[in-house]
Amino acid sequence: MTHIENMTRVPALAGRYDFYGAVHKGLRRAQCNMLAAVGTADFADAQQTDALLDEFRRLLGLAAAHVVHEDATVHIALRSLSLPTDLIDEQHDDHRAAFLAFDALADRVENAEGPARLEAGRALYLAFAAYVADDFAHMHEEETVVMPLLWQHFTDAELLDMEMRIIGSMSPEENMAFTRIMVPAMAPAERRAMVGGMFRSMPRPVFDAVIGFAIRPVLAPAEFAALSNDIGLAA
Template identity: 45%
Template sequence: MSDTEFLTQAVAGRWDIYGPIHKGLRLAHGDMAARLGRADFTRGQDELLADLAGHLALGAKHLAHEETHIHAALEARAPGATADLNAQHDHHRARFDSLAIAICAVQHAAPADQPMLGRVLYLAFTGFVAEDLEHMRQEETIIWPQLCALFTDQELAGMEMAIIGSLAPEEVIAFMRLMLPAMNPAERTGLLSGMKADAPAEAYAAVIELAARPTLPANDFAELERQGLVA
């Protein structure tokens, strides 16, 4: 049986605890890499560098969420199962530290040195992205089937709800801005339908106005309006 066939059989129809956030991170990684690649570092790039720092901060929070709510539960039922995951997360944190140093180097360099340091930052970030793409692939093809074998969908949903419940309102918006434009229409409809049914009206309205409206193409947002999902 191929890896694809095993994955399909193992998780068909199961609660996808990794898919939505990983789609969002992949899209945001690509967008950020493209912005860094086309940036003119002979000019001020304060907004770009601030956005990159914010993107890395969300990545660090995502790691912490997984460790607190997913790794701990997995380790309790399968001791040792998270050793490689935690090592990869530690490596990611070292990358975040080195990228923060690279950002500061660009910010504080003499103008003549900024193009070269901007190139160094671009290569460092894209190197991190390559590593993170492989890390997320392993989580979805190796760890997710393990989770599905050890936990019910209700338990997996509970982990996800615990992560969401731990977020400050501004963090909810930041993560939704990553996820909504990366989802396919059915996934987006399912997520927002559930939020509209369960979340306070003002919180749902904030997601629509601060996350969906600014990030979705006009046709996609119009489809949400047609479905009655725009607050």
């Protein structure tokens, strides 16, 4: 099979639970935005770019947490059925090595001055672009090869249970951070399903906090109004 055939062969969702959908959309959008921000940054301006590097490290922290979550649920579940995880394990190991390398590259930018700082910024941009390309290929593998295996061997209720275990393993701050990247990346119907589910299941003060910290600030006013209307939340 050619590479392009691999890329365009996307198994239909056909009503099954979209296990990776929201979080991978969020990571793709956040990484694209970060890549553009690093590309347009003026690394001669230390103040502006130090703030960007903080944001860069926070995003890598989420990406690293995501890898741990998948290892602890999906990979263990697949191995329990003697299904192969070699490729995705190897890709996760590569990601872990990349996170360490990026920390060193970001340090290099922070500690450099003048032309060396611009050079370090350029290296960070190119390295991150290559990582994003790798990660996009990896997420594609998960959504087109691993997900059909999950659908074959697990019910939607079992997949939802895996996701709930991931959510339960995170601190409120981590959950908020993932919500902040996922919500603006989702299609309106997906957003309605996820946020509507939260509205029905969470105590109201907790839900209000999620809206205030992780949903309203990351949507355009018209998108937030449409979502509020869709889920029956008074504006």
